[in-house]
Amino acid sequence: VPLNVDPESLQENEKLTFRLDFKCKKNGEQNIYSRDLKWVPDDDLNQSERLSPAPATIHDDILIAKLAPGQVIELEMVCVKGIGKDHAKFSPVCTASYRAMPEIQILREGFDDESKKEEYEKLVSCCPMNVFDIEDIGGEPQAVVANPRRCTMCRECIRAPGMEHKVKLLRKSNHFVFTVETVGAISPADIFKRSLDVLAEKCKTILQELKSKSG
DSSP states (O other): OOBSOOGGGSOTTOOEEEEEEEEOOSSSOEEEEGGGOEEEOOGGGTHHHHSSSOOOBSOTTOEEEEEOTTOEEEEEEEEOOOOTTTOGGGOSEEEEEEEEEEEEEEOGGGSOTTTHHHHHHHHHHHOTTOOEEEEEETTEEEEEEOOGGGOOOOOHHHHSTTOTTTEEEEEEEEEEEEEEEEOSSSOHHHHHHHHHHHHHHHHHHHHHHHHHHHO
């Protein structure tokens, strides 16, 4: 269950405590959700004043358990900081991936001058990701690559009849698009910046080791 707490705001070895005290009072089955978890601040660490907003679950509709009539759950949960290297549960991301930046070329010489407007419209309509558009350039309609980042290389634009020699799909070898999906505790931008800091520290360690061995 992800929490709305930035680990950087916690002191070393600081913990967060949540409690759950729930009894099924209905005649039928009753669900317990993440919103039923209650934060218990540690007064010795002045958490109630220091942590703002108050720690809570990011998503309040995560199902935790189902209770039958008369059943009770009473528990205390302790949350600690960690890193994904120790256990996947500490990872702040759901999915992280990268891909080479698409490079799409429209081969003008492949279009018939008499019917190029219709062919441009066909090119725009055949792309499911809305990569292409038609713009007025020099008083004439021209097909342009308006959203190259949206391209998934599905190849629909060259599968369309008559389009295989009018569009060329490539990838840039020195340009990568990173996609980071966070669980919510830390923004994707912050995750990426902090990952660069970690990478820089690892590079420094390697350089120091190499210098010590060569010396």
